[in-house]
Amino acid sequence: MPQSRTAVARPLIAIAGLGIESSTFSPARTEAPAFHPLCGAGVLTRYPFLAPGTPLPDAAEWRGALVGKALPGGTVTAAAFAGLSDELVGRLAAMPPLDGLWYDIHGAMTVDGVDDAEAVLLARIRATVGPDVIVSTSMDLHGNVSRELAHMSDLITCYRMAPHEDHMETKERAARHLVDLLTTGAPRPVKAWIPVPVLLAGEQTSTRIEPARSVYAAVDDVEATDGVTDAAVWVGYAWADEPRNRAAVVVTGPSEAAVTAGAERLARGFWEARRAFAFVAPTGSLDECLDEALASDARPYFISDTGDNPTAGGAGDVTWGLERVLARPEFKEASGPTVIYASVPGPDAVEAAEKAGVGATVTVTAGAAVDDRHAGPLTMTGVVHTVRHGDRDAETEVVLRVGSVHVIITRLRKPYHHEHDFTDLALDPRGADIVLVKIGYLEPELFDMSVGWKLALTPGGVDQDLVRLGHRRIRRPMFPFDPDMAEPDLTARIIPPSNTPLTGEDE
Structure with missing residues (x-):
């Protein structure tokens, strides 16, 4: 059953995150300076919708912890990840008790010796800010959503356009949903997560053309359904080799029936279109x-x-x-x-x-x-x-x-x-x-x-020839690596609230 919560008139919300796409098939390594990290009040300057005079700054008190965004590149060194994470967590620990946290990430960061780096960092954040803080996560649609990341996020969304012309709109949506949840006292949303065993390049899944245009048009339809707060489809990141790399769907909202039906519709639509995805240009x-x-x-x-x-x-x-x-x-x-x-x-x-x-x-x-x-x-x-x-x-x-x-x-x-x-x-x-x-x-x-x-x-x-790259750690079977694979299980997995233990193994 949804857990009741108390409304907060003007919640205190922190902003934190690290973002990069990391190709494990490149010999390059990414160090901390590449993230150009901003801290404190500097973080707020990244977001036009948090500028004075816009609605969201009046609705909550926003505090920047650390946000760093790097150009896509090679695997992040363990030292860079540890140093940036330590500073981010340290800044959160120095803040007064928080009501909410906006986790602004990309979702395709690979770190030497670390799988699912964004979930690892969010676990550290959760241990610092406590289980009662509501977390809203915003991502690139080329990010990856593990069950653990979905579990530790109360709200989670991603871009709906490739190229990402809606990147700032998506971030604003994540921030707005967080404010709405905190100020209304609504229960933590129900989350329906479905991993889809497809891994395609962004150049084959551009929303400029079909079938991605229709696949993503369905997101708006699902989100408009009663009982749904947000709907999202992730293509995943094709140039890294981790078990989490694949497409995924998450639908959130107050109604388990509505989010389940919406997630299964979106997952089926993506799977059924898999053979029709083609390069965006000749x-x-x-x-x-x-x-x-x-x-x-x-x-x-x-x-x-x-x-x-x-x-x-x-x-x-x-x-x-x-x-x-x-x-x-x-x-x-x-x-x-x-x-x-x-x-x-x-x-x-x-x-x-x-x-x-x-x-x-x-x-x-x-x-x-x-x-x-x-x-x-x-x-x-x-x-x-x-x-x-x-x-x-x-x-x-x-x-x-x-x-x-x-x-x-x-x-x-x-x-x-x-x-x-x-x-x-x-x-x-x-x-x-x-x-x-x-x-x-x-x-x-x-x-x-x-x-x-x-x-x-x-x-x-x-x-762009993914099959010849030599993925060894992705979950198989996976399209297009296994083109004649059997039909996958695309039933919705209901992810427990972030303050409830996650049991069982990832799928």
Whole structure:
């Protein structure tokens, strides 16, 4: 039976969390500074809906503990996780007794020697703040939801769009549901959890196209049902190898019958669509994509260098694709088709180009310092086109024109998602013939800019050919690794309230 609670007029709510996608198939390792942690009042500046004058700040007293978000990358070192977790928990321990906690995470963080890191951290948080604190968890839809994470969260939700145009809307929903639960005194919600044995890449499950568009449209229908507070479908994170990595559904609300029916509807919809999921754009080898781009009149023509996508967990320094681009005879002369390539890290190359200055001809070597499994460091001779300082991720960026290819070289790896990422470097992506970006599905600004677009199936830590990556620890059977597997059990598992022990084993 739901446990009665006392309403709190203006609850005290803490905000805490660590977020990253960690590819276990990349040799990279992620250290603590990559999370750019904010503490105390600095945490509140992350969220526009907590700015003064908006409704939620008046409804509760918000306290920042520690929130850190890193670019997707390699496995987090044990020392980094321990240090960040210790500081986060220490800050919570120093706070007055809390009514609620908003746990803002991604859900795909892998830590050396730790499985289900977000659940491990939440267990420490729970031990610190006590069992009576209500926890609302917000996540990326490419996160993973174990039974333990669902158990320790009273409310849990995730994005409903890929690309994640609703990321801030989702966070606000998680915060708002938490405030509503605390201020009304409603019982802890019933949680219906269903693991779905499907593990697909984000590029195959974009909500821009079917079947994901319809799968996620059903979330709104379920949430609108009487007795349901929130509904969520997680695709899971395909480039890590842990038992928790798979799709999942959680529906929460006051009615066990309603959340059960809603969860089972969503889980069946995802499972039944499994064979229909397809890449969000046409695919091909890198050479096939380049051939098609050169033959096409569509300008600018975007090519996604998918295997080393730093926003999915790639090391970002694989030189395999750039090496092949620079070897193409069409691009050998400055008068050839204008190409932009984003990007490759090379701190020594950046330093040499910066020292030589704009307009100088330099020979530099970049890339493959972290992931040299597919190609080695690449030596290039070109003209320094731009030097730019002060980027949050890259720190310093250099553009080197090699023939007709404008190669962006960075001190530290950086994703290129926005038009200003290029125009800030005196590049004109709209006027280019071909723009190659280490990315999967194009982020909204690039998608709107592209006239032609194709996904190049290239090697790296986030290789789109999941079966050849070599997962060994995921729960089997799993689609598409076991394409002819038997029908799974998609009945709803009712997860006990967070202040009630969880018994039995994970499924």
